Amino acid sequence: MTQVADVDKPREEVLKLYGNRLRLRVCGLYREDDRLLMVRHRGIGPTNTFWCPPGGGAQFGETAPDALIREFMEETGLEVEIGPLLFVNEFMQPPLHAMELFFTVRATGGSLRQGIDPEMSLDGQIIEDVRLMSFEEVKQYPPEEVHALFRYCQSLDDVFQLRGYLG
Template identity: 65%
Template sequence: MVRHRGIGVTDTFWCPPGGGIHFSETAHQALVREFLEETGLAVEAGDLMFVSEFMHPPLHAMELFFQVQILGGDIKLGYDPEMVDGTQIITEVELMTFEQIKSYPQNEVHRLFHYCDSLDDIFTLRGYLSSEMTTNA
């Protein structure tokens, strides 16, 4: 999980690694690059699981969630290359248990976790997650 500042009222927002796609880059290539940039981990992108529309001011994005397998690397605080020194929004990177993620207030974690009561539930999400979904939690 990657912690960002500058999002939400508490200035804390945890979410899976991710980011934008460069022109001529595939979604799988972008995912591999973003994981390495943000976490130091080399991953292999697998099957598409679901799509989520993320609307959390100041961001609005269409997110593609894939299964990933860690191939190597060491987890470390990464960076957002679009941000210059002193304006980095990534403040922390951590491998977390599902229980750790759920211990944060709902407004401090990606909303995909609001729809799940266990880690296994994440792997059952399919299709398009609209911003109007109701939560199980």
């Protein structure tokens, strides 16, 4: 398999599953000391690298907290308890468009590992890495490779102070 095919397959699956429609996503901010849990996805953004807090799409009939509990287990192996809703972000990188609800989360069990996205085929998986990162590590990446929420922040504490609609 060529390098181009490795990049194209996840991008094709992302666009097929999520492109050209509005999607409701739930995202969790999990902090351990001075580090935030982040997931690296491939097939998203101009460089095919995109770091963001864990989360994913809510399914029809599923509450936002239940969706986030499920997504955390799928992506990170952690069992979590959902805290307060902090802010809403509108993610818009056409053809992707999502309304994202950001909650705080607290780990209650499980063990941290790189998970999978069950909506994707085995050869189209987009999760490349799951790890705790300092704010400085996150900011070392180009802005287009990390979630837009970090543009509003100068520290990890600032992330947890965000409120309202980020747009």
